[in-house]
Amino acid sequence: MAAKPTSTATTTIQAIPQKLQTQKKQTTIEQQEQRIEDVLSFPILLSDQINESVKEAKIFKLECSLVGKQVDRLRQMLRSAARLSTSDAAFYSRPLRRIAADVSKNLEKTLTLVRKCRRGSFFRRVVTIVSAADFRKLLNLLESSAADMKWVLSIFESGAGAGGIVLSLPPIAANDPIISWVWSFIAALHMGQxxxxxxxxxxxxxxxxxxxxxxxxxxxxxxxxxxxxxxxxxxxxxxxxxxxxxxxxxxxxxxxxxxxxxxxxxxxxxxxxxxxxxxxxxxxxxxxxxxxxxxxxxxxxxxRVNAIRPLVTLLSIDLSMDDSTLKHSKQSIHTLVLINKEMENKTSSYSKRAVTSQRKERENENPQVKLSLKSTCARALWMLAKGSVANSKRIAETKGLLCLAKLVETEEGELQKNSLMTIMEITTAAESNADLRRATFKTNSPAAKAVVDQLLRVVAKDSDEPTLHVAAIRAIGSLARAFPARETKIIGPLVEQLSHRNQEVAIEAAISLSKFVCPENFLCVEHSKTIIEFGGVPPLMRLLRWNNERAQLNGLILVCYLAVHAGKSEDLERAGVLNAFEGVDRAFIAQHPELKELIHQAIYHLSVFHQSHSGMLAQRPFLAP
The missing domain is CATH 1.25.10.10 (Leucine-rich Repeat Variant)
Structure with missing residues (x-):
């Protein structure tokens, strides 16, 4: 940091060269740590030294005099800025620091030039490289510094209430006007009305x-x-x-x-x-x-600061207590009521009278405003839950799932979509976390039942909005390990989506069904049989014929699982599954090496039960383990 000016002129003069070197070495971060008074003290000190050197000038006296007048003007503005900075606790110093640094550089150049004019001998005139052009350049720099200081003082005075936001352009921001506008606006935020x-x-x-x-x-x-x-x-x-x-x-x-x-x-x-x-x-x-x-x-x-509770509270505004979706969960609804009361009790900045006014304001608010609020709260919950097991658990603990299920059922548009996407993120977290899955999506849980019912309703509904279908199908797939074998009503709607006209919906259905029949699912055999019973094989074979790599990959994975777990089924033979494996391109398998062993297992199981194809494995040696 630059040393503070001493009381004697001699010490000050001796300190100047050292202070100049120190100033050059200081970084922007170090300058920001200085008090603004200390930042301004350095150019003020420089201006004092220039004034002394101007008096001692022996050559270019007229030019030095003009420089001295400009420096005096700068010194007065710097001192005005220093007074303003100490008189206002909300003073915004960023532009002043930047301008003061630029002013200091110009004053350093001024001091160096004026000092060369202190001796007037003939030899000094000959060897000293000083010209009138140097002074013209210097005066232009000082004029720019004065304009910068005038501008920065104007935004502080305007901030104090003298005329609003200043949008003029100082020389320092000539090449980047945005910076001056930002300074002016931020100064108004600090100091304005x-x-x-x-x-x-x-x-x-x-x-x-x-x-x-x-x-x-x-x-x-x-x-x-x-x-x-x-x-x-x-x-x-x-x-x-x-x-x-x-x-x-x-x-x-x-x-x-x-x-x-x-x-x-x-x-x-x-x-x-x-x-x-x-x-x-x-x-x-x-x-x-x-x-x-x-x-x-x-x-x-x-x-950490419990943002989820007020979001769920706002989401539950005007929630119907008599709805069939929620009638089996009186305790959960009671919890929502308690959350609302708790939020009101925690509103320390309002008196009871203010809280009452707020409640009346909400009751009388425009329905469109309420709808917009719910939609934004649902989106906030969606983003909080995304990729976060902890936040998904918190939403479930506040009984937010019940609100979300209700909104998916009764609303449409953005609110329905955001609510559904939040559910999808929570189920995704439950898929990766067994504790969350068991605690939140138990088969006897009213919240889980409400969510699943609405997911199935969205899946079965004929809609032109594939995003909703994909989200609902993905959510059901994430819960695959939570469903018992007897819950066959889950499988049927997913199988139907294998024939959906939208490819992304059909592909997502195949991915979700694969989660029911993958080896990690304890009930994979039972679910495989159910998929076949619901007629899942024919649409699955059509999926394999699509000119879509993602469709072919996920279709193959699902049909392989069905063959491994239910290879005895005549539906698989009639559909020509083994012939489909025969048609799989070698290059495709090379791109997806996980398929090689899976197809090998599928062919083996099919060959055991269907002797007419027992030679398939031998004919395709590249599939052999």
Whole structure:
């Protein structure tokens, strides 16, 4: 760090060369650690030294005098900035630090040039390389520095209420105007009136939406913290919406999400999610979803501060208590009611009167706003559950599965889709975690029954939305090991989807059915027989004939499992399964080596029961183990 100026002129003059060297070696990080007063003290000290050198000039006196006037002007502005920085606790120093560093470089050049003019001997004139052109260049640099200082003082004065956001362009940002706009908006967030802060947050949101470079500039220049402070301002839902929207537009990258987390943003976000009016809650729930989507750390942090409970609570607004899907789960519904009451009791920033007003506001809110809120909350739960066993378990523990099942049944569009995708992520987690599967998807569990019933309803429904079919089929497949052999109603709808007109749906059906009949499933033999009984072989053989590598691969895997576990079936022989194996291309097997042993086992089992094809294995030596 640069040493503070001493009280005597002699010590100060001697310290200047050392201070100049120190300043050159300092990194940006070290400068940020300095108090802004210390940052400004160095160029002020330089200007004092230039003033002394101007008085001692023996040559180019007129030019030195002009330089001295420009430096005096700069010194006054630097001192004004120093006074402002100490008088306002919310002072935003980033642009001033950057400009002060640039001013210091120009003042260093000024001091070096003016010092060369202190002696006037003929020999000095001859050997000293100083010209009028050097002074013209220097005066241009000082003029630019003065314009930068004038601009930065204007944004601080505007921030104090003298005229709103400044959008003029200082010389330092001539090649990159975005940086000056970002500085101006962030200064308004720190120091402006409420309406200026809302406008600044809206402008930052718009800039962030344009491209990732703008996003990074906003984060690098310290825009996250004032946005979080504005988000926390419960006096204005408009301010909260503007701040949440800006933060959401920043949060599409793991590092930028990390910046929000590092500023203790997660607890603030969850508190606002719990306490705010519905329209603000919509934007905050979107922010939760975006952060969780792009950062596993955000998933963990939101879970740690219990973000899932308010999301499930908001999802259960206006939930019908008499619905047939939920009538067998009075205890679970009671739990939802308790969660709602608990959230209201935890709202420490509101009085009982405020909570009552909030409840009335929600009751009278536009149905479209409620629908939008539920949809964003469902998406937030989807992103929190994605790839996370812990969060999936938390959602199940809050009885969120019941809400999700109800919404899949009664809603359509975005809300239905987001609810279904959340269920799909929870079932995916259950597939990889036996404890979660056993605890949440027991056959006698009302929540599990409600979920499975709705998944089957979506699978069986004739819809032009393949995304819903794929999600429901995938979810059922993830639960394959949770179904007993007697649950044949699960198999039938999946078998029907093997003939679906959409290839992705048919392929997903084959993948899910494979999970029922793979060796890891204890009931693979029983399920294999059920698939054949429901007529699964003919559509499966058609799947193998598609000109689609993914369809052929997953179709082969399923038919191999059926042959291994139910090779005695006449349906397999009539369908020509062995001939289908004969037609498998060698190159295809080479690309998928896991098929070689599986096809070998399938041919062996079929040959045991169907003697007319007993020579198949010998005829295809490349399939031999």
């Amino acid at each position: 409420l309406q200026d802060k809302i406008e600044a947050a809206t402008e930052l949101s718009s800039l962030a939406k344009d491209n990732d470079r703008n996003k990074q500039i906003i984060v690098d220049e310290g825009g996250v913290l004032p946005l979080l402070k504005l988000l926390k301002d419960s006096s204005s839902s408009q301010a909260q919406i503007a701040a949440a929207s800006a933060l959401q537009n920043l949060a599409n990258d793991i590092e930028r999400v990390g910046s929000i987390i590092d500023q203790s943003g997660v607890p603030i976000i969850v508190q606002v999610l719990s306490d705010s009016p519905m329209k603000a809650q919509i934007t905050v729930a979107n922010l939760v979803a975006t952060m969780a989507e792009h950062s596993p750390l955000a998933q963990e942090d939101f879970a």
